[in-house]
Amino acid sequence: MLTDAAPRRKSRELFGESDRMRDLVLPDDGRLQKIAASLEDAMKREALEDVSRSCAEFLAVASDFYRVPMCSIRVLAARPLRARERSTIELFGDYQPGGRLIRVWMKTAVRKDVTSFGTFLSTLCHEFCHHLDFERFGFRDSWHTRGFYERTAALYHHSRMTPVKRIFWVPVRGGRWRVDWSRMNRGR
Ligand SMILES: [Zn+2]
16 A cells, blocks of 8 residues: 655645544444445355445445445456556455446456455445545545554454454655555554
């Protein structure tokens, strides 16, 4: 995971706000977990329609909880040739703010392997967090900041019922940050 560089001028302040916002309020009912479990089952069966239905339910429940307009979902069997790609996660899905549309695909582009459930769910959460950036937080753009990745991780671990790990960051060139995997694995 690598963050975007801060934009110049106008949006810089909002970028900083996104970067500092490391927490995401989470629902205290088990609805997202339940839907995620159905999604995992549908993925195992490679049942595209059931996967689509579970994704739509997940987004409906999440949009309702965060009080944002609903966003649409399109689950594709394979990655489209012309997909927007700003970070590695975008190899698995994308978000179109104008149309409030999330697209995710079940197979990777290169080897046509079925995307793992973990990657698929984390992509869905990632794209939904782009939706939140525009619709809930009112950011002009949805940057991949440290805060963005941490909000995404919070939603993902909540939905999958896995423990949230503290994310350690190291600065890299150009004012960007990347995850320090060796510290992550040590946990300190
Ligand atoms: Zn993204």
